[in-house]
Amino acid sequence: MCGSTPRYLALLIAFSFPAAADDSIERFEVMGDQAVQHHSAQSVEQLLKQMGVDFSAAGGVSALPIINGMMGDRIKVLIDGNDITAACANQMNPPLSYISANQISMAQVIAGVSPVSAGGDNTAGVISVAASQPLFAEDETLSWQQGYLSSQYRSVNDAMAIGAGARVASKQWLLDYRGSFEDANSYQDGNGDKVIDTLYRRQNHTLNGAWRDEQQVISVKLTHQYIPFQGFANQYMDMTNNRSYGVNLDYQRDFSVGELQAKLNWHGVSHEMGFFSSEKTGMMPMKTDADDYSYDLRWRQPLLQDGTLLVGHEYHQFTIDDIWPAVAGSMMMGPNDYININNGQRQRVALFAELEKPLSQRLWASAGVRYEQVTTDTDKVQSYSSMGMMGMPNVDYQASQAFNAAERKVTDNLWDAVLQLRYQLDEMQQLELGLARKNRAPNLYERYSWGRGVMASTMIGWFGDGNGYVGDINLSPETAYTASVQYSVNHSHWQFSSSFWYSRVQDYIDAEVIGSFNRSGLAGGERNLLQFSNLDAVLYGSTLNAVVMLTEGEFGEFSLAGKLSSTVGERDDDNQPLYQISPVQTELALEHQLGSVKSRLGWQFVGSKKRLDSNRLENPTASYHLLNFSSELNLANLSIRLAVDNLLDEYYQMPLGGVSLAEYRADNSQGFQQLAGQGRSFNLGVSYQF
Known part of the structure; x- marks a missing residue:
């Protein structure tokens, strides 16, 4: 456990300084219809990064979020309050890929100790984003309320994004549409070289209709997404089609004794992988069809002395068929279709209860318990x-043959418990403590990926490391015991916050080496064959946020904002690092606002990555500095944003980027090189409301 000096320095600083709770990753929320103006010129990834989320690189719109050093399914991601499961052996269609920034009206990040009502089946925390919320008018007659048009251009990859929205409403009725279209070429790195196979195209649409009276609100939301192609530089395959449809019903009713909320959701996706451009060629079709069905029932009951009891029941059913069609004339990919997952099913049934109550004028408490049964199965x-x-x-x-002969149905019984305390030290200072026991059951690919050959196993995995993965039917669920503490102080001209978290995870799903291969036969071409396995792990870290007002007057307001974060993750048995743990990160920004113009000059430092997962043959990365500038003009109906990312055009390799398999296929003499980040980009975003 001998970490580098910067890591321990980060922990020391985090305990030595306070912070504003609103800036902490522990609970960060953005709400309001006006958010359209501010998010139209950025991606969902950029928005959530500002809220403290890291990302593991994937396709242009399919990066996987990381919270507290934990990635992918360890985070509960809710879209409009509903579960959407990644229906792909490489998780090319994660939940966040189904919504664009211009569609978001609410975003919330709760790290580590998240309430049981926020969602189960997770160990790292919850990300919840919602598209247009019902926003009615005061008039009795249905009439035009608001519309918007937005566009963005990024020079680094010639990316163009456009968005549009419209809302008509009355006192009782509402109809709201939001849509977006994005198209991008492969981006350039800081050396001016193309990072091949990073191009993509996507469109998202949501249509929301709602009705209300004095006691209840009923809404119906329809969603559609179409991605004709998306390159994945750190995967062996690309996305060649992703077409989805969804229906979301929401009912809320106020009673004199409480409040009822009910949700019913269906989301279906048809997904294909293969090759579509000269930047990465091949022939291997893969097709996946999947459906999510779920409902959520909640009753909120006010109690005496300002307390609230929330009880709920959730049901979620995920079904998937993953078939790799035979290729005519191929000796390796035929004569039969390869059936990877046949009628795969993952069913979750949950009950929870959560009590919130002020214990005194200064002390507030929340306690919750959740039971969840997860059953998985698949056919031959x-x-x-x-x-x-x-x-x-x-x-x-x-x-x-061995897989078909095995007992494949598995049932896991999970118990979560959460306690949160908030103590108001005085008018400016606040202390928060969180304790949690959280669980996550294995996903279908971790449990049922059965192929042992090099080609079959390398089609499995969402880690971008070039290794092959094999599932294990007998995997146990993960159980994380997490403690977090946060101290914040908020003065009129400065704010500080410091937070620390610690998680001990029993039966953490990692991977052990069961073989190796070298397709090129050259030095540096070695990769491992890995099998998902359980072990115990420890993760901990800290975050420091600070904001200080420098001056304010006729020349505007100048402020300085800073952030320092550090994460450690290692296996319990041998103290070896876990995969894709972010190195120390520091951000410092000078911000200026004069009237309707707000500008920001930001400096970001990312430390060198030297603690590596040897099982996955993780690459080291050097430290780097990025300088970013942005300026935004916000008028009554018009928002214009000019920005230059990576102002100095620095070349860097992303510590969470994985390896560039596209480059390896083009020239395997250099081995598996780390994926490079984006070079200088001139960006222009415009949003107009009418």
Whole structure:
């Protein structure tokens, strides 16, 4: 456990200084219809990064969020309050890919100790984003209320994004539409070289209709997404189609004794992987069809002395078929279809209760318990062929026979418990404490990926590391015991916050080496064959936020904002680092506001990544500095944003970027190089409301 000096310095500073609770990742929320103006010129990833979320690189709109050093399914991501499951062996269609920044009216990030009512089946925290919320008018007649048009251009990849929205409403009725279209080429790095296979195209649409009276609100939301292509530089495959539809019903009613909320949701997706451009070529079709069905029932009951009891019941059913069609004339990919997951099912049934109550004028408490039963199952599978090659047995056929003979249905019973305390030290100072026991059951690919051959196993995995992965039916659920503490102080001209969290995770789902391969036969071409496995792990870290007003007067307001964050993650048995743990990060920004113009000059430092996961052959990365500038003009109906990202055009490799498999396929003599970040980009964003 001998970390570097900067890491321990970050922990020391975090305990030595206070911070504003509103700026902490522990609970960060953005709300309001006006958010359209501010988010139209950025991506969902950029928005959530400002709220303290890291991202593991993937496609242009499919990066996987990381909170407290934990990635992917360890974070509960809710879209409009509903679960959407990544329906892909590489998680190319994660929940956040189904919503654009211009569609978001509310975003919330709760790290670590999240209330049981915020969602179960997670160990890292909750990200909740919502598209247009019902916003009615005061007139009895249905009439035009608001519309907007937005656009953004980024020079680094010639990306163009456009968005549009319209709302008509009365006192009882509402109809709201929001849509977006994005198109981007592959971006350039700081050396001016193209980072191949990072191009994409996407469109998202939501249509929300609602009705209300004095006691109740009923809303129906329709969603559609179409991604004809999206490059994944750190995966062996690309996305060649992702088409989804969704229906979300929401009912809320106020009673004299409490409040009822009910949600019903369906989301279906047809997903395909393959190759679509000369930047990464090949022939291997993969098709996935999946559906999410869920409902959520909640009753909120006021109690005496300002207390509130919330009880709820949730049901979620995810079904998936993952088939790799045979390729005519191919000896390796035929004559049969490869059936990777056949009628896969993951069912979650949950009950929870949560009590919130002020214990005194200064002390507030929240306590909750949640029970969740998770059942997974799948039918029999099939390999491309039963025949071996060159006298060697067909390991995929043998694996399919063993898999089909095994008992595949598994039921996990999960218990979560959360306690949160908030103490108001005085008018300016606040102390928060959180304790939680949280659980996550394995996903279907962790449990049921059965192929043992190099080609089959390298199609599994959302880590961008080039290794191959094999599932394990007998995986146990993860159980995380987390403690967090946050101290904040808020003065009129300065604010500070410091937070620290610690998680001990039993049965953390990691990966152990069961083999290796080298397709190129060259030095540096080695990769590992890994099997998902349980072990114990420890993760901890801290965050410091600070804002100080420098001057204010006729030349405007000048302020200085800073942030320092550090994360450590390691296996319990040998203290070896976990995969994709972010190095120390520091941000410092000078901000200026004069009337309707707000400008920002920001400096970001990311430390060198030297603590590496040897099982995944993780690459080291050097430290780097980025300088970013932005200026935004906000008028009554018009918002214009000019920005220059990576102002000095610095070349850097992303510590959470994985390896560039696209570059490796183009030239394998250099081995598996870390994915490079974006070079200088001149950006223009415009949003107009009418």
